[in-house]
Amino acid sequence: MAEPTIEDYFVENRTFPPSAAFVEQAVVKDRSLYEEAAADLEAFWARQARELISWFDPFDTVLEWELPFAKWFLGGTLNVSYNCLDRHVEAGRGDKVAFHWEGEPGDTRTITYADLLREVAMFANALKGLGVERGDRVAIYMPMIPELPVAMLACTRIGAAHSVIFGGFSPDSIVDRVNDAECKVIITADGGWRRGTVAPLKPNVDAALPGTHSVQHVVVVRRGENEVEMVEGRDHWYHDLMASASADCPPEHMGSEDLLYLLYTSGTTAKPKGIMHTTGGYLTQVAFTHKVVFDIHPETDVYWCAADVGWVTGHSYIVYGPLTNGVTSVMYEGTPDTPGRDRLWAIAEKYGVTQLYTAPTAIRMFMKWGDEEPAKHDLSSLRVLGTVGEPINPEAWMWYHEHIGGSRCPIVDTWWQTETGGHMVTPLPGVIPTKPGSATIPVPGVFGEVVDDDGKPIEKGGGYWTLSRPWPSMLRGIWGDPERYRETYWSRFPGRYFAGDGAKIDDDGYIWFLGRVDDVMNVSGHRISTTEVESALVDHPAVAEAAVVGATDPLTGQAIVGYVILRQAYESSPELVEEIRQHVATKIGPTARPKAVIIVPDLPKTRSGKIMRRLLRDVLEHRDLGDTTTLADASVVAEIQTRATESPTED
Ligand code: WTA
Numbered sequence: 001m002a003e004p005t006i007e008d009y010f011v012e013n014r015t016f017p018p019s020a021a022f023v024e025q026a027v028v029k030d031r032s033l034y035e036e037a038a039a040d041l042e043a044f045w046a047r048q049a050r051e052l053i054s055w056f057d058p059f060d061t062v063l064e065w066e067l068p069f070a071k072w073f074l075g076g077t078l079n080v081s082y083n084c085l086d087r088h089v090e091a092g093r094g095d096k097v098a099f100h101w102e103g104e105p106g107d108t109r110t111i112t113y114a115d116l117l118r119e120v121a122m123f124a125n126a127l128k129g130l131g132v133e134r135g136d137r138v139a140i141y142m143p144m145i146p147e148l149p150v151a152m153l154a155c156t157r158i159g160a161a162h163s164v165i166f167g168g169f170s171p172d173s174i175v176d177r178v179n180d181a182e183c184k185v186i187i188t189a190d191g192g193w194r195r196g197t198v199a200p201l202k203p204n205v206d207a208a209l210p211g212t213h214s215v216q217h218v219v220v221v222r223r224g225e226n227e228v229e230m231v232e233g234r235d236h237w238y239h240d241l242m243a244s245a246s247a248d249c250p251p252e253h254m255g256s257e258d259l260l261y262l263l264y265t266s267g268t269t270a271k272p273k274g275i276m277h278t279t280g281g282y283l284t285q286v287a288f289t290h291k292v293v294f295d296i297h298p299e300t301d302v303y304w305c306a307a308d309v310g311w312v313t314g315h316s317y318i319v320y321g322p323l324t325n326g327v328t329s330v331m332y333e334g335t336p337d338t339p340g341r342d343r344l345w346a347i348a349e350k351y352g353v354t355q356l357y358t359a360p361t362a363i364r365m366f367m368k369w370g371d372e373e374p375a376k377h378d379l380s381s382l383r384v385l386g387t388v389g390e391p392i393n394p395e396a397w398m399w400y401h402e403h404i405g406g407s408r409c410p411i412v413d414t415w416w417q418t419e420t421g422g423h424m425v426t427p428l429p430g431v432i433p434t435k436p437g438s439a440t441i442p443v444p445g446v447f448g449e450v451v452d453d454d455g456k457p458i459e460k461g462g463g464y465w466t467l468s469r470p471w472p473s474m475l476r477g478i479w480g481d482p483e484r485y486r487e488t489y490w491s492r493f494p495g496r497y498f499a500g501d502g503a504k505i506d507d508d509g510y511i512w513f514l515g516r517v518d519d520v521m522n523v524s525g526h527r528i529s530t531t532e533v534e535s536a537l538v539d540h541p542a543v544a545e546a547a548v549v550g551a552t553d554p555l556t557g558q559a560i561v562g563y564v565i566l567r568q569a570y571e572s573s574p575e576l577v578e579e580i581r582q583h584v585a586t587k588i589g590p591t592a593r594p595k596a597v598i599i600v601p602d603l604p605k606t607r608s609g610k611i612m613r614r615l616l617r618d619v620l621e622h623r624d625l626g627d628t629t630t631l632a633d634a635s636v637v638a639e640i641q642t643r644a645t646e647s648p649t650e651d
Contacts, residue, residue, distance in 0.1 A: 005452045006462030006502045006520055009588035010437075010512075010532040012394050016401070017433035018410050022383070026430025027295050033428070033444035044445050045284065045472050049073055052287040052324065054087050056253045059280065063470065068490040068497070069477070070470040071257050072281030079251035080156035080260060080283055081124075084323035085117040086251065097328045100302070100351050101146050104193035104334025111146055113326070116153070119146075119242075121249040123154040126241035130217045132185055134159030134252055137262065139183040139215075141165045141174060141201060143192020144333040147221045147238060148309050149319045151187045152261075159252040161259040163274070166310030167192060167199070168607045168632070171207035173272075177264050180274055181479060182214040187238075191224025195335045198224035256280030262479050263312055265418045266606075266630055273488070274479030275312075275418050281472030282421050283324060289423035289443055290321030293412050294355045295384050295430060302381070304330035305357040306344060311608050312418040313388055316473075317357060321422075336362065341369045345377040345404075356404070357386035357414075361545075361609035363396045366404075368544035368567055374403050384429050386412045389609060391513045391531045393538040393546075397436035415439040415513055417499055419489070421473030424448070425511055437535060438510045446471050450503050450511070455493040458505070462514060462529065465503035466496040502529055519613050521550030521558050526591050528560070530613060533594065536587040537562050540580050542570040547603050547611045548594065551620040559595040561620055563603060563640065572599040600643050602636045604628075619644050 023029055037044040042062040049059065049072075059076030088096065094114030101109040111119075132138060138160050142148040144167075155162040163181050165174055178186065188205050191198040202220050206229060209215060220228065221238040230237070260279045264272040290296060294303060303322055307313035322329045330351050336344050344366075348356060366373065385405050387397075392413055401411055410429035416422060425448065427433075427440040434440060442448050447469040449457040455466075474497075478485040492498045502514035514520070514529035521528045530548045537546035545565040550558030564580060566572060577597045585593040604612045607630065618625050619641050628634055 004461055004527065005458075005464065006504065006514055006517075006527045006529050008462045008504045009528070009592055010535050012435060012437050014394075015433045015435050016410070018430050019408070022410060023430045025297075027297070028292050028428045029430050031431060033292070037445040041445060041447075041469060045072070048288045048445070049076075049280065049284040049472075052291070053078060053280070053284055054083055059256060065470050067495060068486055070281075070474055072472045073256040073284070076256040076280050077253040078256065078280055078283070079254055080279060080320065081120055081153040082157075082251040083283060084153060084320065085113060085120060088113045088326045089117050093326060096326065098323065099146060099149070099329055099331045101331045102333065102347055103145070104196075104332075104338055109146060116150070118247050119150050120153040120157060121247045122242055122245040123150055123238075124157040124249040125245045126219070127154055127160065127185065128158060128249075129241070129245070130185055130219070130236070132158065132160050136160045137163055137181040137183045139163050139165055139174070139178050139181070139186045141167060141169075141186060141188045141205060142221065143167050143189055143199070143201065143223060144308060144331060145189065145192065145221065145223055146331070147189070149323075152309075152315075152319055156260065157249060157251050159254050159258065161261050163262040163264070164310055164315065165264070166308060166607060167201060168310070171204045171211075173266075174204060174208035175211035176272060177274075178208065178212045178215060180264075180272075181262050184214060185217045185219065186215055187219045187221075189221040189223040190228045191226040193224065193334050195338050198226045200224065200226055200228075202228040254279050257476070261315065263315065263418055273481075273484065276476045276479055277421050277473065278476050281474070283320060285422040285445075285471060285473035286316045286321040287324040288445075290317060291325050292428055293414065293423050293426055293443065294357070294386065296325050296327050296355070298325055298327045301327055301354040302330060302351050303327050303355045304348065304351075304353045306332065306336075306362070307357070307359070307388070308608075312421070313357075316422055336365075337369075342373040342376050345374045345379060348379055348382065349377040352381040354381055355384045355386065356382060357388065359389040359609050360387055360392040360396055361390060361605065361611075363387065363392070363400050364538070364545040367396060367399045368565065370568055371403050379404060379406060382406070382409050384412060385409045386414055388414045388416070390611075391515060391535075392437060393535040394436035395535070395538045401436070410434060413437075413439045415501075415511075419475040419499055420467075420471070421475065424467070424471070435510060438506070438512045440510050442511075450505050451493060451496070455496065460505050460507065462502060462504035462527075464493070464498060464517060465501045465511070465513065466493055466498045468496055519549070521548070521560060523550065523558055523560060523591060524556045528592055532588060533560060533562065533584060533592050536584040536592065537564060537580065537594075537597075539587055540583040542566050542576060543580060545603060547613060547616055549613050549616045549620065551617060553595070560592065561616075562594040562597045563600050563616060564597055565601065565603065566599060598640075598643050600640050602633070602639065604636050604640065605632050606630050607632045616640070
């Protein structure tokens with residue numbers, strides 16, 4: 001028999017079917033959507049596009065597929081801001097709350113659909129006044145304030161594409177992104193609140209501007225009230241522009257395949273890629289998945305995605321999906337530990353949140369902070385919980401299920417990427433029983449397979465996760481670089497999209513994501529996924545969070561080294577370290593026992609919360625650490641370097 005592509009160790013047998021009460025009220029109650037999509041993919045998506053989206057002109061061609069370039073809903077014209085705003089107001093729902101916004105210091109704003117439409121139309125006119133035209137690109141570098149979705153929607157209203165740059169990025173990142181897309185205008189704020197202080201933004205834009213060549217105007221929202229310099233003629237206060245803007249701005253009729261936005265993904269080394277998303281297909285899949293995956297009842301739900309709009313999760317599931325579906329959302333500016341470690345639970349209780357969507361890294365942090373924080377609040381309004389961004393360890397899943405979901409809420413573990421635009425693999429909560437740590441099966445209308453090294457589909461075990469058919473919200477390319485698009489996603493397995501994740505399939509056909517294949521370790525010829533060893537580590541009661549890497553080893557090729565953060569009640573000791581190593585061996589087998597376990601106070605993460613395993617390998621192998629600018633907190637690495645040299649590696 002051939003060597004397995006990635007081995008399969010971790011066995012997780014718990015299953016959680018939805019309760020009868022949940023199924024009873026669910027948006028989707030049975031498998032008919034899966035069957036409909038399998039029978040005719042194009043007809044399925046065409047129906048969603050017609051039912052969920054308002055078109056000015058109907059489309060005549062559902063899909064034009066010239067691998068790897070897809071075009072969806074050709075001939076159709078629409079406007080995204082019209083779909084998100086006008087049509088709800090026209091239907092008499094203008095007074096419905098679009099956003100319950102909460103600032104970090106505790107200030108709040110309640111914004112109805114009518115308010116949002118008015119503000120968007122006015123700002124769209126303000127942008128026109130600055131010379132922004134259909135087809136232009138506009139950069140947005142803002143905190144999590146209502147003007148951020150306003151800016152995005154104003155761009156869509158006039159047919160300009162936005163490029164949102166996450167507010168935590170440095171001036172250099174702004175320069176690269178603004179230049180690549182040749183943005184005409186940058187929309188920013190003086191600053192925004194983070195962990196009790198104002199993080200400046202406009203000063204970063206000022207530092208970036210000398211390196212750019214296309215920017216004609218900068219618009220500045222007043223939020224942090226920090227001191228900023230304004231250059232006459234170039235820089236404009238948002239409130240000044242709005243004071244004289246008309247609220248009459250008819251939406252542009254955009255083609256289905258017109259560019260909606262660029263969002264840059266930073267590879268760890270190379271130049272960031274401007275991922276291109278277009279209009280009709282993107283909005284269709286995002287609206288569809290938002291509705292069926294979160295089980296959205298727009299009349300009664302208060303939905304909350306606690307990500308940042310600077311990431312794709314915020315684009316699709318704070319702005320475009322929820323507004324297209326006309327639901328009421330919560331939007332929060334700040335950090336989860338300000339003023340206390342129960343801030344999210346206080347907000348959820350205050351607004352009666354029904355769906356909460358967050359990341360495994362946040363959940364593990366909440367676990368570390370202790371059960372008592374959520375216990376201070378009444379979370380009984382919650383109905384569905386979601387996760388995104390990384391594989392979730394079964395123990396973190398169970399904690400989320402019990403301590404946040406009251407053992408009552410289905411958890412939708414959503415696998416997708418900036419490139420996929422919307423959810424791809426995740427359960428429909430009223431239909432698919434969940435298993436802790438599995439994203440379950442592809443959503444209706446999405447088709448993927450796990451393949452081996454030769455690209456042959458496998459039905460059980462570990463391999464590479466690929467998408468075998470086009471989907472409406474797929475990226476349309478990399479801005480300015482069609483060759484890099486082909487090379488990055490379509491060259492490893494001919495005819496298939498592959499963006500680097502390992503996965504295994506179990507006996508029930510459920511998919512378990514195993515992390516990035518670049519991180520897979522090779523120990524004495526066994527290909528072991530970091531995710532499985534990390535899940536076994538987090539399974540130990542003392543462990544809050546873990547990151548595992550393969551370090552070069554003369555004997556075994558690579559040796560497994562686990563970096564571990566302890567839960568608050570535990571103290572590091574040689575006995576505990578030994579017990580944790582042994583726990584992995586018991587849980588998934590001796591081959592996967594870490595050679596060393598190093599207790600650390602924190603782990604290096606990107607600003608979106610993904611563990612940077614490359615850095616951990618570099619530390620162990622005494623390599624120069626290279627580019628660390630994408631780190632959320634650079635001081636973490638120095639601390640880890642110290643601990644790594646102090647900890648003996650054992651056998
Ligand atoms: C990882 C975020 C396992 C994966 C929407 C993917 C996940 C990358 C999951 C994309 C999940 C995201 N289970 N892994 N539920 N969700 N990932 O572009 O490695 O920031 O390729 O998009 O995150 O990250 P991105």
